Structure formats: structure tokens, C-alpha cells
Amino acid sequence: MLFDLLERLSSLTRVWFRQHPLLADLQPIQLSALLYLARCNRYSNTPLAVTEYLGLTKGTVSQSLKALEAKGLIVKTQDVADKRSVHLSLTEPARALLDAVMPPDFLVTATTRMGGQAQALEGLLSDLLRNIQRSENVPGFGLCKTCRFHRQTGSGGFCELTQEPLAPPERELICREHQLAETTE
Numbered sequence: 328m329l330f331d332l333l334e335r336l337s338s339l340t341r342v343w344f345r346q347h348p349l350l351a352d353l354q355p356i357q358l359s360a361l362l363y364l365a366r367c368n369r370y371s372n373t374p375l376a377v378t379e380y381l382g383l384t385k386g387t388v389s390q391s392l393k394a395l396e397a398k399g400l401i402v403k404t405q406d407v408a409d410k411r412s413v414h415l416s417l418t419e420p421a422r423a424l425l426d427a428v429m430p431p432d433f434l435v436t437a438t439t440r441m442g443g444q445a446q447a448l449e450g451l452l453s454d455l456l457r458n459i460q461r462s463e464n465v466p467g468f469g470l471c472k473t474c475r476f477h478r479q480t481g482s483g484g485f486c487e488l489t490q491e492p493l494a495p496p497e498r499e500l501i502c503r504e505h506q507l508a509e510t511t512e
């Protein structure tokens with residue numbers, strides 16, 4: 328039953344995206360890559376991380392990233408420390424596009440109608456995801472502020488893994504190195 332509900336909601340989302348006039352030129356995988364890059368942190372914006380997050384083959388993701396670059400929606404920059412590594416970031420037109428279509432209208436309308444129940448549902452779905460991540464060998468990709476390496480500081484946060492400070496907005500991004508803390512905020 329739960330699986331049927333999740334499947335139905337994800338197919339409704341796919342249909343909504345496919346029919347949106349602003350998204351007519353984007354294939355679903357290209358949109359998924361853009362959505363991921365809009366939410367991930369600076370340690371997680373590499374082609375490999377996009378591949379792991381989407382759970383697709385390297386070749387498929389590589390073609391999609393090339394297409395996004397050709398459309399002027401992402402740019403590649405070389406890592407300052409490791410010249411073989413590249414980082415991907417969204418361009419202004421890509422950010423404007425996502426701002427215009429996210430979150431989907433149908434979801435906003437429905438959750439507004441549900442009021443407090445929608446917040447409770449979000450909490451329960453987060454619990455479900457954490458539960459799956461705890462018991463299955465799946466890549467992290469969790470919210471930075473819920474990571475066991477995250478320490479809150481007066482100016483934002485600090486990553487105990489990379490030993491680097493984190494700006495306040497970075498606490499709200501997802502990270503491929505994330506590991507669940509025993510208790511979360």
C-alpha cells in the first residue's frame with residue numbers, strides 16, 4: 328500500500344513536469360540532475376556524485392550533463408586542488424527556471440489544504456528515509472545539519488570530516504559524505 332502510494336505520487340510528479348510548458352525542452356533525467364545540483368553542497372557537485380545520486384550509469388549521466396551544458400543551464404569549473412576533478416554549478420537561467428517550477432503547484436495546493444497534517448507527513452517520510460538509510464547500504468546524500476560530522480558554531484557550522492567551516496545556508500544542503508547522527512535536530 329505504501330509502495331503504491333509512493334509510486335502514484337512519483338508518477339503524478341513526472342506527468343506534471345512533462346506537461347509543464349517551461350520544461351518542454353528538458354528530459355526527465357536532465358531535470359533530475361538540475362534539481363540535485365540545486366540542492367547539493369560543494370563536496371557533492373561532481374559528475375560522479377550526480378551519477379550516484381540518480382543511481383544511473385556513468386554514460387547516461389555524462390550525456391545528460393553535456394546536454395545541460397550545451398543548453399547553458401550548467402557550467403563546469405576545475406577543482407582548485409585537484410585539476411582532474413570538476414565541479415558543476417547552475418547558471419542564472421537554470422536557477423530562474425527551477426524557481427519558476429518548484430515546488431510543483433499541485434503539491435503546494437494540496438499541502439496547503441492539509442495544513443498541519445502536511446508537516447506531520449513530511450516528518451514521517453523523513454523518518455522512513457532515515458530508516459531505509461540506516462538499514463540498507465545506500466549512499467548518504469542527507470541534509471548537512473543532520474550529519475554526525477556537523478558541529479554548529481556561532482557563525483554557521485563546521486564539518487569535522489573535511490575540517491572546514493560551513494556557511495549557514497550550507498547546513499541546509501545535501502551531501503554525498505553525509506552520515507546519520509544518532510539524534511537529529
Ligand code: SF4
Pocket residue numbers: 368370469470471472474475476477478485486487488489501502503504505506
Ligand atoms: S558535516 Fe557531514 S553533511 Fe555536512 S559537509 Fe561535512 S560530511 Fe557533509
